[in-house]
Amino acid sequence: MKSLLNSQQIGLTIKRLANQILENHTPLSNTAIIGIQPRGIALSDRVVKEIAAETGTAVPFYGKLDITFYRDDLRSAIHLPSNVDMPFSIEGKKVVLIDDVLYTGRTIRAALDALMDFGRPAKVELLVLIDRRYSRQLPIQPNYTGKSIDSIISQKVKVLWQQKDGTDEVVLLDEI
Amino acid sequence: MTLSCRHLLGIKDLTANDIAVILQTAQQFKEVLQRPIKKVPSLRDVTIVNLFFENSTRTRISFELAEKRLSADTINFTASGSSVSKGETLLDTVNNILSMKVDMVVMRHSASGAPHFLAKHIPAAIINAGDGINEHPTQALLDAFSISEKLGKLEGTKVAIIGDILHSRVAQSNIHLLKKMGAEIIICGPPTLIPKYIQEAFDVRVEYNLRKALEWCDVANVLRIQLERQNQVLFSSLREYNLAYGISKKLLNSLSKPITIMHPGPINRGVELDSDVADSDQSIILQQVENGVAVRMAVLYLLANRQS
Numbered sequence: 239m240k241s242l243l244n245s246q247q248i249g250l251t252i253k254r255l256a257n258q259i260l261e262n263h264t265p266l267s268n269t270a271i272i273g274i275q276p277r278g279i280a281l282s283d284r285v286v287k288e289i290a291a292e293t294g295t296a297v298p299f300y301g302k303l304d305i306t307f308y309r310d311d312l313r314s315a316i317h318l319p320s321n322v323d324m325p326f327s328i329e330g331k332k333v334v335l336i337d338d339v340l341y342t343g344r345t346i347r348a349a350l351d352a353l354m355d356f357g358r359p360a361k362v363e364l365l366v367l368i369d370r371r372y373s374r375q376l377p378i379q380p381n382y383t384g385k386s387i388d389s390i391i392s393q394k395v396k397v398l399w400q401q402k403d404g405t406d407e408v409v410l411l412d413e414i
Numbered sequence: 415m416t417l418s419c420r421h422l423l424g425i426k427d428l429t430a431n432d433i434a435v436i437l438q439t440a441q442q443f444k445e446v447l448q449r450p451i452k453k454v455p456s457l458r459d460v461t462i463v464n465l466f467f468e469n470s471t472r473t474r475i476s477f478e479l480a481e482k483r484l485s486a487d488t489i490n491f492t493a494s495g496s497s498v499s500k501g502e503t504l505l506d507t508v509n510n511i512l513s514m515k516v517d518m519v520v521m522r523h524s525a526s527g528a529p530h531f532l533a534k535h536i537p538a539a540i541i542n543a544g545d546g547i548n549e550h551p552t553q554a555l556l557d558a559f560s561i562s563e564k565l566g567k568l569e570g571t572k573v574a575i576i577g578d579i580l581h582s583r584v585a586q587s588n589i590h591l592l593k594k595m596g597a598e599i600i601i602c603g604p605p606t607l608i609p610k611y612i613q614e615a616f617d618v619r620v621e622y623n624l625r626k627a628l629e630w631c632d633v634a635n636v637l638r639i640q641l642e643r644q645n646q647v648l649f650s651s652l653r654e655y656n657l658a659y660g661i662s663k664k665l666l667n668s669l670s671k672p673i674t675i676m677h678p679g680p681i682n683r684g685v686e687l688d689s690d691v692a693d694s695d696q697s698i699i700l701q702q703v704e705n706g707v708a709v710r711m712a713v714l715y716l717l718a719n720r721q722s
Binding site: 304306307308312313316318319320321322351355356357 | 417459
């Protein structure tokens with residue numbers, strides 16, 4: 239097990255990512271920030287909090303998207319859905335999708351399909367905390383990256399969060 | 415995290431965890447049904463046949479809509495107008511349909527146990543949409559979903575099941591489900607319409623006095639008088655049944671607290687329920703129908719994924 243980011247580094251990274259969103263999206267009146275259930279939510283909650291602290295006002299459009307029904311591996315395993323919370327239309331908005339780890343790209347492919355069922359966004363961007371480059375199975379790249387890492391398929395990246403796991407940390411596990 | 419069975423033949427075969435998983439998944443599908451685009455691509459590569467050997471409005475439309483909302487391909491079969499009238503057996507009919515590469519079968523049949531028989535002989539996943547006087551599992555699931563949506567929980571909820579228990583597959587599925595989920599049950603109806611050993615068989619209370627049952631319960635699930643299944647006189651007239659066991663607005667208003675009224679449909683207005691009760695704001699009959707689509711989507715979704 240190797241630590242990729244510690245609690246302090248995660249804090250700084252999230253602050254930087256929040257500022258990068260603000261750089262491209264000020265004012266936020268036409269931007270929707272959407273976390274991907276279940277593992278992207280802890281990150282999107284932190285990013286949204288950071289943006290609110292920076293601007294002094296709450297993020298106007300913050301949603302949570304579940305992609306279970308849009309997966310391409312439904313035949314091979316059962317996945318149970320999480321809550322969807324999209325209390326606004328994304329028609330014509332700029333959307334920033336947020337997930338913790340970008341790996342094969344299949345989750346984001348499903349998220350794009352799911353997103354289009356809620357309207358036609360003007361633009362979709364992707365923010366991830368960890369980008370496992372060289373592992374992509376689809377042509378998908380992030381716009382905002384916390385940290386890019388090189389890893390092999392047998393390894394696993396785990397993102398731990400204070401609320402759920404007791405500490406903020408990103409670790410690389412060697413699966414046996 | 416997954417279902418313990420390959421088919422949905424009856425609530426009897428499900429565990430409490432299975433029921434919880436189905437109801438939770440249905441909750442997410444209910445959200446899907448409130449979107450502008452009420453459709454997800456989950457079952458894009460699944461073909462489902464709806465075999466209805468017995469009449470149905472709600473269940474058939476509800477299953478078909480659920481299948482379409484999941485992007486499955488569907489075929490509808492009704493016994494009238496088919497080769498069943500030429501003497502083809504059930505197994506032959508189904509095997510012929512399956513040879514055209516169908517993945518799942520939704521079946522309603524007037525013979526109790528028909529889907530269980532099929533499950534032993536064919537490889538496809540089977541969903542029972544009502545078999546004779548045995549079970550109607552998706553109805554019980556949507557009833558449970560509607561109760562927990564209205565009252566916030568199932569456990570500890572007091573449910574009175576009222577009417578023609580003897581001929582009711584809805585009653586049997588409901589009793590199995592409510593018991594597994596920790597609800598309290600009273601069975602109420604005229605003695606001729608309540609099976610003799612039900613108290614021992616299901617460990618439920620039986621109450622012959624309608625007012626006492628209604629006073630006790632939070633929810634009254636009122637069943638239809640099934641005249642088509644009665645080949646002997648079990649009560650003297652529909653009018654007399656209405657006087658003793660029909661729920662009127664006057665009776666409802668005289669209770670010490672407001673209760674929720676449910677009915678699996680189709681309603682015999684003026685027999686088991688008076689019109690002003692069926693249409694009152696205490697009735698959640700149309701919400702039950704609405705929830706039926708989400709619950710059936712959950713069942714189809716979870717069972718389609720069990721096939722590979």
